[in-house]
Amino acid sequence: MPGGRNASVIGITDISSDFETIHCIIVSIEGLVLFDGVYKGEVVINRGIQPFDSKEFAKGLMNDIRMVFFPPVGELTGTGVLSNGSHVCRYRNDTMTIVDVIIDPNHDWEIRQYRNGNLNRSVKAYIQERAIDGVQKAFPGRIEISVKEKPGYALTLRLIRAESLNL
């Protein structure tokens, strides 16, 4: 975080890519619910405790989750293979924003978002890493999110467990 500070929390996220809905809860290690928010086209905060109570935080969090788990917004404008064998799909959202989705030969994947030609946000998913409690369902064991635009921050997400929900 800005100023070199760091903190660890537990996140619980219920995602429907079909309906593009998100329900996200952040819990302290001691079990206290710090944030409970829903995205259904707009962000609704059910509960928020400082510093997790701002609309800006909620929007940023939902944007990060959408970037990781939902298809990129915009049109597919190109595909190709990089020199290291990774496959890449390029999406263009508007005249300023480009998103590259990259799948490595070992099935790790990466999303890079460029704005005005500069990398401003990226996601790297490590599919080979194991979940802490062993329940994984093809989810990556670790995801790293890096945001360059101010104030700038980095998130490392370690998977505790992932479960499919039969709705």
Place this chain on the structure above:
Amino acid sequence: MKKFNNFNILLMLATVLVSFIFVGWSKDWDQLRKDAGQINTIRADFIQEKHLQILSRPLISKGVFYYEAPGSLRWEYQSPIKSILLMHKGRVTRYIWAENGFRRDSGLSLQAMQIVLEEITMWLRGHFAENPDFTASLEPDRKIMLTPKKKAFSAIIRNIELIFSDRPGVIKSVTIYEGEKSFTRIIFKNVRVNEVLKETVFGAPEL
């Protein structure tokens, strides 16, 4: 209205839990005060269940707790996230396990943690009625119910239920209710009182 942040709430919870967990059951507050004065050291394993409507089954955390009078504390989570909260000789630190070992957590206010230490000391001396944040009531079946006095706090924590075991000096569980379908239950096991603890228990982990 006073705004509660993450740390203030944890501070209150830590104060209340540590204070009550090991004083033992009694039918009156006077006896509880006397029992509290007999505690020198504590060691206990704990299992924490986080129940949420969004979860198909509770999130389980496990760890171990140490206390030594007058003010040394180690609250250690061993899974799923390793973390250690230490209070010793007036210093308060917290460590989180990263990829290659523990790193110091800079997200906490050390000044606020100092207050935790002072509050715990007060409670462990048996001054239960002096906590301004909770109303405490003795109930049947070895239960104590704690209810927040302030509206701003009760919006976050509805109440805290402590169940004592039939073994003197040992609590069975603590349940913190945040909403109808959101609560945290901490179950204590292997509680050992007044055993000698190694001083390294309250030292920083290797970084």
